[in-house]
Amino acid sequence: PLSRVLLHEMLQKQGVDEETAYTAASLAAGSFGRALELLRPEVMEKRQDALQFFQKLSQISLTDVWKESQRLGAFSREEIQEFFSWQNMLLRDLLVFKSRAARDRLYNPDQTDVLESLTEEWSMTALFAALEGVKTLQTRLASNANVKLLIEQFLLKISDRKEEAL
Helix, strand or coil: CCCHHHHHHHHHHHCHHHHHHHHHHHHCCCCCHHHHHHCCCCHHHHHHHHHHHHHHHHCCCCHHHHHHHHHHCCCCCCHHHHHHHHHHHHHHHHHHCCCCCCHHHHCHHHCCCCCHHHHHHCHHHHHHHHHHHHHHHHHCCCCCCHHHHHHHHHHHHHHHHHHCCC
């Protein structure tokens, strides 16, 4: 894998602006091809959708569980994998942010305001449980499991964790 610094420089040489190059380099996990893919508007729209979902996740209601399960259940398995990869990165970033680790380790350095606003809404226990839930969901997606049911299960567990934290 390439370093963030090198990816950032390579993207800037391609004519990408400073902030966009830094964000893409951070999200690309060392892959120049992935960094270029992240520059496509439709990929960033999917990221934005995942971010909006993530912002609601800590306060999800049962009604929202069913609505989001319906909406996400219409996605292809590949789209669900990508969507929950974004969730994984955001949860990990929130964990890094909450533990006050170095900010240069964030996948989403352009979302520090969002992460900061969510730190009080998530306990460390809930974050680890959500990360485990994402991992389980992604593993089960590889089987022939019902996508909508997997999403419902994940969201219900998050909702239960929220209730336990109160």
